[in-house]
Amino acid sequence: xxxxxxxxxxxxxxxxxxxxxxxxxxxxxxxxxxxxxxxxxxxxxxxxxxxxxxxxxxxxxxxxxxxxxxxxxxxxxxxxxxxxxxxxxxxxxxxxxxxxxxxxxxxxxxxxxxxxxx
Numbered sequence: 001x002x003x004x005x006x007x008x009x010x011x012x013x014x015x016x017x018x019x020x021x022x023x024x025x026x027x028x029x030x031x032x033x034x035x036x037x038x039x040x041x042x043x044x045x046x047x048x049x050x051x052x053x054x055x056x057x058x059x060x061x062x063x064x065x066x067x068x069x070x071x072x073x074x075x076x077x078x079x080x081x082x083x084x085x086x087x088x089x090x091x092x093x094x095x096x097x098x099x100x101x102x103x104x105x106x107x108x109x110x111x112x113x114x115x116x117x118x
Contacts, residue, residue, distance in 0.1 A: 002048035002115045003028045007038035007066065008082065009057040013104075017051070017082075020108050027115060035061030039069045047077060049115060051102070054083035054092070064095060071097035080114060 004027050008014050014031040021027045030047075032038040035056050042050060050070065054063035061069065063081050070079060078099035081092055089101045102110055 001026050001028060003030070003046060004115060005030050005032065005038060005041055005047050005050045007032045007035060007051070007056070007063075008053035009033050010053070013053070013082075017108060017111060020112060021115070025112055025115065035063070035066040035069075038066055042070045043073060045074075049078040049080070049099075051080045051082050051111065051114070054081055054085055054088065064092065067095060067097045078114070080111075082111065 004021060006014055006017055006029050018029040018031055021029045030041065032041060035052070038052060039061065052063045052066045056062060063083065067079050067081070079097060080100050080102050081088065081098055082102045082104060084104035088103060092098065093101050
């Protein structure tokens with residue numbers, strides 16, 4: 001079982017992912033609606049990985065800002081960018097500190113595979 005930090009401003013997305021990862025995969029998932037809250041929680045440690053949205057619906061941190069901020073203190077745990085943006089892999093795939101881009105259009109099944117070994 002892995003503790004996963006999930007950041008997305010869409011409650012329906014976080015609820016769906018949380019249910020899938022907890023009920024079907026047995027993980028513990030903590031959800032955050034802003035990049036700032038996600039980064040603040042990550043500073044406390046004790047997690048196996050992070051899934052972050054790219055475009056938080058706020059004037060605060062976006063997903064790339066979240067990745068950069070977390071990489072200042074955590075260089076080892078995986079960080080996945082979960083986005084509905086077209087061509088996100090091409091645009092953001094080489095972002096320093098990013099483990100992988102996961103497309104929302106590929107469905108939620110791909111997310112289940114991220115922490116299979118945890």
